[in-house]
Amino acid sequence: xxxxxxVFQLLNGLVWGLxxxxxxxxxxxxxxxLKVVNVAHGSLYxxxxxxxxxxxxFTGNFWVAMLVAPIIVGLLGVVIERAIVRxxxxxxxxxxxxxxxxxFVIEFSTLAIFGxxxxxxxxxxxxxxxxxxxxxxxxxxxxxxxxxxxxxxxxWLALNKSKFGRWVRAVxxxxxxxxxxGIPAQFVYAVTFGAGAGLxxxxxxxxxxxxxxxxxxxxxxxxxxxxxxxxxxxGSLMGTALSAILVGVFTGxxxxxxxxxxxxxxxxxxxxxxxxxxxxGLFAK
Amino acid sequence: xxxxxxxxxxxxxxAVxxxxxxxxxxIILATEILVWMLFAISFDLILGYAGMLSIAHSLFFGLGAYxxxxxxxxxxxxxxxxxxxxxxxxxxAGVIVGAISVRAVSHSFIVVTLIFSQVGFLVALSWRxxxxxxxxxxxxxxxxxxxGWHLDLTNASNAFLFCLVVVTVSYLLLRRIVNSxxxxxxVAVRENSDRAALLGYxxxxxxxxxxxxxxxxxxxxxxxxxSVFRYxxxxxxxxxxxxxxxxxxxxxxxxxxIGPALGTAVLIVxxxxxxxxxxxxxxxxxxxxxxxxxxxxxxxIMGWLAPGLVTLKDRLFGRSKN
Numbered sequence: 391x392x393x394x395x396x397v398f399q400l401l402n403g404l405v406w407g408l409x410x411x412x413x414x415x416x417x418x419x420x421x422x423x424l425k426v427v428n429v430a431h432g433s434l435y436x437x438x439x440x441x442x443x444x445x446x447x448f449t450g451n452f453w454v455a456m457l458v459a460p461i462i463v464g465l466l467g468v469v470i471e472r473a474i475v476r477x478x479x480x481x482x483x484x485x486x487x488x489x490x491x492x493x494f495v496i497e498f499s500t501l502a503i504f505g506x507x508x509x510x511x512x513x514x515x516x517x518x519x520x521x522x523x524x525x526x527x528x529x530x531x532x533x534x535x536x537x538x539x540x541x542x543x544x545x546w547l548a549l550n551k552s553k554f555g556r557w558v559r560a561v562x563x564x565x566x567x568x569x570x571x572g573i574p575a576q577f578v579y580a581v582t583f584g585a586g587a588g589l590x591x592x593x594x595x596x597x598x599x600x601x602x603x604x605x606x607x608x609x610x611x612x613x614x615x616x617x618x619x620x621x622x623x624x625g626s627l628m629g630t631a632l633s634a635i636l637v638g639v640f641t642g643x644x645x646x647x648x649x650x651x652x653x654x655x656x657x658x659x660x661x662x663x664x665x666x667x668x669x670x671g672l673f674a675k
Numbered sequence: 676x677x678x679x680x681x682x683x684x685x686x687x688x689x690a691v692x693x694x695x696x697x698x699x700x701x702i703i704l705a706t707e708i709l710v711w712m713l714f715a716i717s718f719d720l721i722l723g724y725a726g727m728l729s730i731a732h733s734l735f736f737g738l739g740a741y742x743x744x745x746x747x748x749x750x751x752x753x754x755x756x757x758x759x760x761x762x763x764x765x766x767x768a769g770v771i772v773g774a775i776s777v778r779a780v781s782h783s784f785i786v787v788t789l790i791f792s793q794v795g796f797l798v799a800l801s802w803r804x805x806x807x808x809x810x811x812x813x814x815x816x817x818x819x820x821x822x823g824w825h826l827d828l829t830n831a832s833n834a835f836l837f838c839l840v841v842v843t844v845s846y847l848l849l850r851r852i853v854n855s856x857x858x859x860x861x862v863a864v865r866e867n868s869d870r871a872a873l874l875g876y877x878x879x880x881x882x883x884x885x886x887x888x889x890x891x892x893x894x895x896x897x898x899x900x901x902s903v904f905r906y907x908x909x910x911x912x913x914x915x916x917x918x919x920x921x922x923x924x925x926x927x928x929x930x931x932x933i934g935p936a937l938g939t940a941v942l943i944v945x946x947x948x949x950x951x952x953x954x955x956x957x958x959x960x961x962x963x964x965x966x967x968x969x970x971x972x973x974x975x976i977m978g979w980l981a982p983g984l985v986t987l988k989d990r991l992f993g994r995s996k997n
Contacts, residue, residue: 427782477970482781483728487925488969490918494962502955613793613914620786651801655794662790666775669783 394525399646400639401521405531405600407638408538411631412593413611414618415545416586418630421619423562423582426475427482429489431590431615432608433496437463438591439598439607440504443511452514452599460591467587471580493608500605509603534596541592542631549627558582617661623671633672637661679847686843694832702831708943709838710900711919713845715927715935717892718920723930724853725885726865731772731788733916734795735765735890739897740907741799741806744814747901753818754826758841758898765894766887773886777879780868792914799909811908834903841899845892850932852888861885922961926968928977937976 417431441462442455449455470492478484515533518526549555560568561578569575594607601607614637622633637657644653664672693705714736721729739761746752746760776787799806806812819826828834852858860881863871868878901907910916920935927938942961949957972978 427785474966474970479973481973483722483929484969484973486728486785487921488966490921491962491965491969494958494965496962498955498958498962502953502959613789616789617786620782624782651797655797658790658794658797662775662787665783665786665790666779669779 392523394523396643396646397522398525398527399642401527401531401642403639403642403645404635405535405638406641407635408535408542409593409597410611410615410618410638411634412538412541412589412596414615414622414630414634415542415627416589416593417615418619418622418624418627419589420583420586421624422626423558424471424475424579425480425482426478426485426583427489428586429486429612430470430492430496431489431586432610432612433493433500434463434467434587434590434608435594435597435611436500436605436608437466437496438594439511439601439603440500440594440605441591442595442598443504443509443603446511452511456592456595459595460588463591464584464588468580468584470587471583475583476576476579497605497608504605506605511598511603513599530599534600537596538593541589545589546627554578554581617658617665621661621664621668621672623673626671626673629671629673636672679850682843682847686839690836690839693835699831702835704943704947706831706835706838706903708940709835709842710896710903711923711943712936712939713842713896713899714893715920715923715939716846716849716932717889717896718917719924719927719929719932719935720849720853720861720892721885721889722921722924723932723935724858724861724865725882726861727777727882727886728785728921729776729788729886729889730785730914730917731776731791731795732889732893732920733912733914734772734792735769735893736897736900736916737795737799737907737909737911738768739765739894740901740911741897742894743817743898743901744812744905744907745805747814747817748812751818753820754828754902755821757817757902758895761898761901762891762894765897766891769887769890769894770883773883773890777882777886789914792912792917796909796912796914799912806907806909809909811906811910813906815905817902817905828903838899838903841895845895846932846936849888849892853932857881857884922965924975925973926964926975928975928981931975931977931981934975934977937980941976 413431413435416434417428420426420428420431438459441459442452445455445458446452474488474492475485478488513528513530515530517529519529519532521527549558557568557573557578560571560573561575565575593611597611615634618634618637619630621637622629622631640660641653641657644656647653648656689705693702697705714732718729718732721727721732742761742764743757746757752760772788772791776784776791779787800808802808817828819828826833826837828837853861860871860876861884863874863876864878864881871881872878897907897911900911923938923942924935925938926942927936928934946957946961949960968975
């Protein structure tokens with residue numbers, strides 16, 4: 391194996407890890423505040439990719455899609471929170487079951503409308519840049535990774551430096567007390583769920599030119615995102631981002647040495663070991 | 676005792692009505708329902724009684740099914756031996772997977788069992804020489820010679836009656852288990868594992884018992900599936916198969932055993948009817964149904980039916996003592 395292949399797989403792993411981080415942060419954000427395990431998160435990711443395919447078909451512009459798809463899915467998230475999540479009684483099992491139902495509704499409505507064919511989205515920024523030796527790397531992938539980093543930083547700022555972030559932390563600590571102090575807790579719940587959904591959709595849009603767009607694309611990333619969130623420590627944003635990048639890079643390394651199935655199996659087993667040894671996450675204090 | 680008798684009476688009724696009153700298609704559909712009923716009931720033992728949301732349940736169904744197909748292909752083993760081997764394989768796998776999984780609780784448990792089913796699926800999918808991957812493998816006929824007596828399972832009515840007997844007996848066994856002190860221990864651990872541990876229960880062992888018993892009956896369901904339909908493929912291992920069990924169980928009513936059986940029957944019949952119009956439509960419908968069930972009726976069909984059933988029973992048999 392040449393150094394070029396290794397660096398190439400590492401870069402792929404890093405890009406994928408950052409996209410995964412967007413997805414996993416949405417899950418973690420929703421769990422951290424609403425205590426809902428959102429199984430439909432993969433469907434929201436898929437919906438982001440599929441919507442961007444439609445927007446590109448009508449406008450021919452990827453950048454419009456990147457803006458529009460997350461906003462639509464984010465609004466859908468607000469509706470989901472108000473219509474379903476809010477009415478669930480406090481139970482992990484019930485939230486999982488309700489969101490499995492949601493996943494069915496979203497995925498199979500998409501199958502009915504979008505169809506079962508595999509679609510591709512053209513890479514919006516063509517061209518490559520030289521990295522080392524013979525290796526040239528896709529500019530779009532570098533853009534996607536930078537975009538993910540930018541959003542992660544913005545999210546961190548929003549949660550730690552803004553008034554809304556203060557609200558979120560207050561509601562997380564004590565909902566009744568926060569409400570008594572005049573914080574609109576229901577609004578905070580709805581916006582948080584919407585933001586989580588929007589993050590998943592953004593991950594879907596960014597991934598769309600790299601992967602194949604189809605109605606089942608949310609299934610596999612969901613499994614990985616779940617495990618990433620658990621490894622990172624449920625509700626911990628920093629831990630989630632770190633574990634997503636770790637998982638991405640590790641998967642990249644394994645992919646350069648084994649065939650994809652064996653790499654996935656090894657990765658899954660490694661993650662299982664982590665979950666068993668440190669059930670509250672790798673980065674838990 | 677009365678309810679055991681009524682289950683047996685119900686089975687006898689089905690044994691007469693289904694083969695005589697239904698066409699071949701209806702009988703095959705009823706057979707399929709029976710197989711998945713057993714799968715859902717065995718899942719309910721783990722979720723409804725022991726409170727563990729296991730995604731690995733499909734693994735044991737797949738193992739049971741493949742044990743039957745592979746043994747039947749290479750050794751022409753007879754039906755009794757096939758069923759016994761399938762449950763043995765499921766039991767061993769159940770102990771191994773369970774021993775690792777039950778130490779994890781809540782989300783970690785879900786993730787660990789999810790990883791098991793995903794790994795099982797990926798291995799089955801890529802080990803084509805053994806499993807046939809997603810195309811699957813089949814067997815021409817199952818050897819059913821037992822002590823000079825022969826059961827033709829290719830006949831739809833025979834297959835239905837055979838499944839009916841196995842599923843009824845399995846249901847009664849599972850019922851006996853959940854009504855025993857062990858069943859009470861499952862519920863104690865589900866309700867509050869710390870308190871159960873303080874009372875001297877070995878929480879890990881009790882969880883493992885529930886997990887393994889569930890796995891054994893899931894393996895039995897898989898074995899029935901393979902003996903009747905003579906086919907198995909890698910998709911049986913997929914976590915969405917466990918997802919079906921979750922749906923049937925919740926729609927029917929968790930922790931009732933009979934509820935999940937009912938949920939399975941209702942949803943498979945609905946799927947059969949709506950799929951003719953559009954399979955996507957069925958799944959969208961089922962999705963909405965699950966959401967409605969989770970929001971408005973967390974106790975499922977049985978939560979709605981149970982009060983009425985008690986009244987009916989009181990009318991028929993006089994007021995029950997408890």
